[in-house]
Amino acid sequence: MAIEANVMHSDDPSGSVSGVIERLKARFADRCATSQALREQHGHTTTWLENQPPDAVVFAETTQEVAETVKICAEANVPIIPFGTGTSLEGHVNAPEGGISIDLSRMNNVLEVNSDDLDCRVEAGVTRRQMNSYIRDTGLFFPIDPGADASLGGMAATRASGTNAVRYGTMKDAVLGLTVVTADGNIIRTGGRARKSSAGYDLTRLFVGSEGTLGIITELTVRLHGQPEAISGGVCPFPDVQSACQAVIMTIQMGLPVARIELLDSMQVRACNLYSKMDLAETPTLFLEFHGSEAGVKEQSETFSAIADEFGGGPFNWATVAEDRTKLWSARHDAYWAGRGLRPDAQVVATDVCVPISRLAECVTQTADDIEAEGLLAPIVGHVGDGNFHVQVLVDPNNPDEMKTCEAFIERLAIRALDMEGTCTGEHGVGQGKQKYMKREHGDALELMQSIKEALDPHNLMNPGKILPQS
Structure with a gap:
């Protein structure tokens, strides 16, 4: 069973969309915008998917205004697409059926x-x-x-x-x-x-x-x-991805209360060195952070150092100085932009998967081998403490062969994770980009999801074309 679109398209001769926009302009004045640039901004996300702009954008300032907008749209069967800050990665805010984007950024109290x-x-x-x-x-x-x-x-x-x-x-x-x-x-x-x-x-x-x-x-x-009494953070290099992942697995299985444990492969470390002015060894590296008491974080750091040494890693350079930690995590958070800097004229196709922690090393290693075999430029970075990692593939969107190779790689990655009893997305979400894996991941439970959607949104007006397969 698939969700059937039941909406009035922007070019519908009944003029339902134009009538809705007129009503919204009368209600919200200049807070209902229809300029092409603004509409494209609200159809665009940090994604390789096609930009599909809405017909108008309403800047709501209260819950009541959101409700009013939804009622006006619902009366004419016009789709509604919520918009926060536009940082999603799988086409969540695109408007494949047109409609009204409700921007919630002014509801910031x-x-x-x-x-x-x-x-x-x-x-x-x-x-x-x-x-x-x-x-x-x-x-x-x-x-x-x-x-x-x-x-x-x-x-x-x-x-x-x-x-x-x-x-x-x-x-x-x-x-x-x-x-x-x-x-x-x-x-x-x-x-x-x-x-x-x-x-x-x-x-x-x-x-x-x-x-x-x-x-x-x-x-x-x-x-x-x-806020924890004390925070300790640092970096630990490893000879290869396999040993870094094995150290992560041991850390989690021992119950070490790590607050953050992030993997950067050698390509991502190189990107961060260039972009964030770091001087890390260009080898697979773990970024870590421990929270607790002064004695606790010291003990945790020392325990991790011993784990790293067992798998050929180290030295684990750790520090409690806030400025040093801020620089470290700023570099980690800028990994996306750092990766783009490796090939400035390319588009980033970002994807993620998550697997049981016991399968992490196997999944990351196979993925790294796949990247090398395909000749892709694709840094790996991930929240590996819970089995989740990301790949940023840098490709020329105007090169059909590159795009075909990229899409085939992403499909193999998703299926690899599913075959390891993981998920096709640990945190990016489904949006438009990962709908095709939903049946494989959820089986017959997908029909129950579709039934819930039909019960709560019988006319398929709420962000249509996302999560559930379309007929």
Whole structure:
């Protein structure tokens, strides 16, 4: 069973889209924009997929305004595409059926901070950096860190994770409750501030990861964590990818409470050296960080040094100076742009997979061998503490042979991960780019997902063309 598109296209002779835009302009004035450049900006993501712009963009400022916009669109069967900051990688904000993009970036208020309960309530447009800046003086922080300064609403919609996930979990673990505008324009609230509940279906986690296909997240209640007393971070080189991954596996299996453990292959290290002015040895390298007490992080660092030595790695150079750690993690977060610098005239095709930790070394090694055999320029970087890694393939989009090679490589990577009982995407999400792997990954459960979509969005108006295969 596949989802059937049931929307009015932009060129529909009934003029439904133009009528909706007229109503939205009357309601929102210049906050309803139709310029070509702005529309293309809201159809564009950091992706190799074709730009498919919406027909108009509405800049909403309240949950009620989102609901009003959805109701106007729903009356005319016009699609709705939520937009946060545009940092997604699999075409999540494209508008393949046209429609109205609802930009939530102006909904950027921190509404409530409950320091004693370690939670807060925010609007969907609040970004992770803004969030942490706002709560810094409380001694708390929000740990989910996907790299980009994404909005929390978008992070929930794509079930984001990032460098801290190995210790603090992903957005599904961080979100306690949501305010959501449904496909008919109703406003619902899921979850709450209690740390656990046995009351009814877990609707919060239904919407987390739904990529805007079931409703639009406008507010979130999220968990916070206390800032650690001490932080130790550092880098550890290894002779090859296999030994680096084996050290990661041993670290996790021993229960070492690592906060971050990131793999950069030799190509990615070279890119970071050039882009971020580092002087690391150009060999597979782990970036690590430990959180805890002064004595605790010292003990953890020493234990990891012994693990690294067992697998031929080291020396593990670690430091507690904040400036040194900031430089290190800034380089890691700039890995995408650093990779682009290796071939400035190329397009980056970014992809990710995740496998059980016991299969990590095997999957990364086979992937590195595949890259070499195909002659691709494709740095590897990953949150390997939870079995998740990324590949950035640099290709000429105007060269059909290169693109064909790239697409075949990405398909082999996804199937390799699935064959190892992993997933085709650990954190990028499905969007448009990975729909074709959904049946292989989920089997008959995909039909249940499609039934949920049809029940909550019978006219397929909410971000159509994403996640679920189209007929």
